[in-house]
Amino acid sequence: MSIQIYNTLTRKKEPFIPLEEGKVKMYVCGPTVYNYIHIGNARPVIVFDTVRRYLQYSGYDVNYVSNFTDVDDKIINTANELGEEVGELTERFINAYFEDVGALGCGKADAHPRVTEHIDDIVAFIKVLVEKGYAYEAQGDVYYRTRKFDGYGKLSHQSIDELRVGARIEESGIKENSLDFALWKAAKEGEIAWESPWGKGRPGWHIECSVMAREHLGDTIDIHAGGQDLTFPHHENEIAQSEAMTGKQFARYWMHNGYINIDNEKMSKSLGNFILVHDIRKQIDPKVLRFFMLSVHYRHPVNFSQDLVESAANGLDRIQTAYNNLKHRLGTSADLGDQQDIWTHKVDEAVRLFETAMDDDFNTANAIAAVFELVKTANVYLLEKNTQTAVLDYFISAFDRLMEVLGLPFNGEELLDEEIEGLIEERLTARKERNFSRADEIRDLLKEKGIILEDTAQGTRWKRG
RNA sequence: GGCGGCAUAGCCAAGCGGUAAGGCACGGGUCUGCAACACCCUUACCACCGGUUCGAUUCCGGUUGCCGCCUCCA
Known part of the structure; x- marks a missing residue:
């Protein structure tokens, strides 16, 4: 029996057959680093870390890549507010990310590429899209010509026409079509920026994943994963960019995890009802958090x-x-x-x-x-x-x-302090002498130190409580 | 308006054609010097209404309620 994966693209469970036998190329969309991650952000990291572990357990050689978005509007705004350099801010939160996620039992990816390390690749990628007619420059910005890509909407199963009816799509004077999205954004005065054929600017959000996935894993990858809310527009746009570029299928299996809810409502940065991993792991054992999240199927919502x-x-x-x-x-x-x-x-x-x-x-x-x-x-x-x-x-x-x-290895053996060991011995003697009050006294004493004793036919065993 | 998800015991949660896994909590019992751990026992008209079927929690249609995406978002 092979592994079955629910593929958002086909809306079906499909047998998992990687492109290259025994090898899996997997890309998971990572965080935008301008704050600590919240537990909603942590879910995909935990879920797909577990997917990776099981694939490895099943004998696959997994090449796992997860990016950091280290330049975008929110980062720039936050850096401005804090009076901090963009680079300092992102470095700080990337480190915090590794600490949080490490505590949750998630291993590092084989590569953690950052947008700012791939600007040249991004510019080159966009240039090709412009040459092929899939993108156009407008006042220093570059936009993707959504209409030009036939398969647009195939992941989220939306038709372009229906999307346009959506009340919240704003008309932009610069764009040819309201659904077109930015590949390159012209820099405002004083903003962090890079040179490009279209003037100083920085990459749009979606292009980075297309570029980094390709640079690190090739034209076609096996599994592309992320939160459900990335299905549209982020992943849809990635497909448009990548497939327009290569003419090949971008990702074969698309996996999306469900949300974390608080009081039955999606936890999100914009709603402000989020709980930071950084904070919660002081109160809750992060392993418990991981176990808790894995106790629900990854595609279903989990209430916290x-x-x-x-x-x-x-x-x-x-x-x-x-x-x-x-x-x-x-x-x-x-x-x-x-x-x-x-x-x-x-x-x-x-x-x-x-x-x-x-x-x-x-x-x-x-x-x-x-x-x-x-x-x-x-x-x-x-x-x-x-x-x-x-x-x-x-x-x-x-x-x-x-x-x-499951990423939940057992706690190793901890040696007892000699003092505690001595007490256990003393209690044993007391019990043999049927001096139960002394025995109980010792047990209570140890309990205060966080040691719980359990008497069995094979002797007394202890554990930390 | 378009697309989608969910509704199963006190709580959480699998199952998705042959009358319901598992966990937590509760109660009763066994074990124990007393505990703890553990074991045994007990606990479900699967939201509602129709339909298909020998048979539906599972498939189809409808109703109700809740949630999500279509805008930055895991």
Whole structure:
């Protein structure tokens, strides 16, 4: 069974067949860096990081590229307000981005190109579009001639005529057609600008992705992804630009994630109802945030609230606890004997369930359910009087692999302070002497230090609470 | 006006033709010196109205409600 991907272009799930066997070229639209990212911005980063991980798990060699928009109106305005250089501002927020996203368990892309590093490529690209008649200069700006591109609207399934009826499209005196969009913007006095055949200016928003995707991945890429709100006009425009340029298909699979809602309303910078990752990760374990987001299918909206995140935290905890308990048992399990197939088969079944879920358009909600199957099975196994090291290892290895795909590796072992260890010993003695008040006293003391003790038939185990 | 999404237990959330996965919370029980962890048990007229079908939560039509894109936006 191969991986199925829901393709916005065809509005269907399609078997995933990359252009080149075993290799995937993937481009994910990155942020405009003039502020910390909010949790809505974080969703695609988490979702597509997970897609990448699963593709890798499935044996693909993934070339993953994600850009930074480091020059545009909002950046210029913010820099002006703060009295900061554009370059300083963007550098600052690019670093913040890596910190936030890293905390959320997202790996770096193979390349993180920036617009300002590709101005020459962009100018060259636009020049070709002008030569081919797909673009025209007007008062120092350059616009894309939307009407000229036959497939315009094929991604968002809109016809140009219908789009024009949309009440909010403003007529521009300069443009030939109201749907035409800027490839190059003439600079205003004092603005950051680059030389071009059309005078000083800077790139429009959409052109950068077309150019950077091509520079880093080639004319045709396998997967192009981003938030749902980029479908139109951003991705539609990218297709128009790139396909006019190369005459080839730009991207084979288009993936779009749903929004994060607050009180059932889209979270967005313009609405002002956003929560910054930078802030929230001081209160909520970023791993919990990631787990929470992956507990819903990526194309569906997810509502954000404190309560929901808390219950997600409890769920994640259950997984972590089962894993810890498995490891704890390693200390008292038997080393001999064959693996007990009845248990390893159950592990295999859960893994298969996980893979089936992920194969189905990266259904992380079901994949997580499969992990809970594993939790359940592990807990039942742990009820056995005698456990076998081989079986325990089999469980642990499965947990490691699956959680790695989800980008939620387990917390490593932390060594206890000698003092705490001594207390646990002392408590053990007290319990043997049936001095329960002293035993409870020690347990409470440790609890205050964030150490939770659990007595089992195989000895006392502890965890950080 | 155009295009699209969603409506499943107290909450979250899968399923999408054969009368409902999983998680969280609640209640009852078992285990425990007491706990904790864990295990067992219990909990759904799938928004409404029609239609297709031997059979629909799943397909088709309609209704209602909510949301999104068409403007910068993940």
